[in-house]
Amino acid sequence: MADNTILIKNAVILDPNTDYDEKKDLLINNDLISEISDNISDENVDKVIDATGKILLPGFINTHTHLSMTLFRGLADDLALDEWLNDNIWPMEANLNGNYCYIGALLGAVELIKSGTTTFSDMYFYMEDVAKAVEESGIRAVLSYGMIDFGDEEKRKAEIEKNMALFKNCHDAADGRIKVFFGPHSPYTASEELLREVRKLADENDMKIHIHVSETQKEINDVSSEKGLRPFEYLDSIGFLGPDVLCAHCVWLNDNEIDIIKKNDVKISHNPCSNMKLASGIAPVSKLLENDICVSIGTDGASSNNNLDLIEELKTASLLQKVSTLDPKVLTSDEAIAIGTINGAKALGLEDEIGSIEVGKKADLILIDTNNANMIPDSSNLSSNIIYSANGSNVDTTICNGQILMENKKLTTLDEQEIYDKARKAIEELKALL
Numbered sequence: 001m002a003d004n005t006i007l008i009k010n011a012v013i014l015d016p017n018t019d020y021d022e023k024k025d026l027l028i029n030n031d032l033i034s035e036i037s038d039n040i041s042d043e044n045v046d047k048v049i050d051a052t053g054k055i056l057l058p059g060f061i062n063t064h065t066h067l068s069m070t071l072f073r074g075l076a077d078d079l080a081l082d083e084w085l086n087d088n089i090w091p092m093e094a095n096l097n098g099n100y101c102y103i104g105a106l107l108g109a110v111e112l113i114k115s116g117t118t119t120f121s122d123m124y125f126y127m128e129d130v131a132k133a134v135e136e137s138g139i140r141a142v143l144s145y146g147m148i149d150f151g152d153e154e155k156r157k158a159e160i161e162k163n164m165a166l167f168k169n170c171h172d173a174a175d176g177r178i179k180v181f182f183g184p185h186s187p188y189t190a191s192e193e194l195l196r197e198v199r200k201l202a203d204e205n206d207m208k209i210h211i212h213v214s215e216t217q218k219e220i221n222d223v224s225s226e227k228g229l230r231p232f233e234y235l236d237s238i239g240f241l242g243p244d245v246l247c248a249h250c251v252w253l254n255d256n257e258i259d260i261i262k263k264n265d266v267k268i269s270h271n272p273c274s275n276m277k278l279a280s281g282i283a284p285v286s287k288l289l290e291n292d293i294c295v296s297i298g299t300d301g302a303s304s305n306n307n308l309d310l311i312e313e314l315k316t317a318s319l320l321q322k323v324s325t326l327d328p329k330v331l332t333s334d335e336a337i338a339i340g341t342i343n344g345a346k347a348l349g350l351e352d353e354i355g356s357i358e359v360g361k362k363a364d365l366i367l368i369d370t371n372n373a374n375m376i377p378d379s380s381n382l383s384s385n386i387i388y389s390a391n392g393s394n395v396d397t398t399i400c401n402g403q404i405l406m407e408n409k410k411l412t413t414l415d416e417q418e419i420y421d422k423a424r425k426a427i428e429e430l431k432a433l434l
């Protein structure tokens, strides 16, 4: 097959790894960035995009979400995690099926693409159906099945089988855009036996692990009274932790646990909006960054956020650290850009492929239009303009794996209106089942 080439002309590039002080042209050859230089000829190029007036960034990476939960947006607000999950979300999730999860994932994909996210890391149910939505939308994803056994041996076996089947069916699917991780839900819903088995299977199959840890004070109290150890101490004691473990939340950490995270090179997904909305607490992100721990960003599900706008999430992360430490110098806009891009790639073990704008990396790129009231005057500090002034609706063009998913705010792979209609119908059906 002939190569497919896209040339982006006159791009002001904002990248976490490289300072580009002048405008550049960037050539995409199939799925890869093949050249970045001052003037690339448009001869024999299939498509030219003029980036004048726009900022070119790596696509944002959302390392913790439950994409199909877009269906539950706004249905259980103003509650703490325990009451939110037990009395509201789990009863609704009991009626889910593959089709509902597929529709919810499509709705989520529309929102992600429109707000400049090109990769998301998911933990949920009916993941083969989520994979179908990933395949069709053109986005990149790390998928895990959320395993919960509550100590039941039968359930444990069935849950592990489901995650292994997902791995066999979908890992490296969709032209390599899909990876599969294990998704034991948390130390309070997954038994020690489940966690030990997952660790063993992860080593045998070279799989990574995605889990919620240390989200609320209640979790710390419950795990401490059951195990005599705090969550990270407990996970360390059973040999569960390692550089291949991605932990969402990590709000309540003592100094010993920060040492444990560092020693094991555990990756973190910080979810500030969810932590604020469920009143879970404030993660010590600036302290984690001071310790050179890899902190990435996630929105969590749309039912505890309530949107999937990663630019808004990064701004919240930055402001929350400033106000909680009473130090305006922490979590700068430059750091926020890195957290939303290259750190996300590292958190998912994909730093050789995505997270920065470099020749040889996958062409996962977005353009943000500065010709918008909230971005004028054009700041010479690009990261400030993106993190503090912009939001997801300023994203104009989204490219993933060399494929244009949105251009001039128009989606190319998904029919927005059809998905909105189906999602509205799905939630009405789900509500009627309660």
Ligand SMILES: O=c1[nH]cnc2c1ncn2[C@@H]1O[C@H](CO)[C@@H](O)[C@H]1O
Pocket: 066, 081, 085, 089, 090, 093, 123, 124, 125, 145, 146, 147, 185, 212, 215, 274, 300, 301, 304
């Ligand atoms: O913030 C959270 N903490 C704990 N569980 C959550 C959170 N958000 C969503 N889920 C739940 O995790 C499971 C995914 O496999 C789902 O039950 C989802 O509702």
Ligand SMILES: [Zn+2]
Pocket: 064, 065, 066, 212, 248, 300, 301
């Ligand atoms: Zn979550």
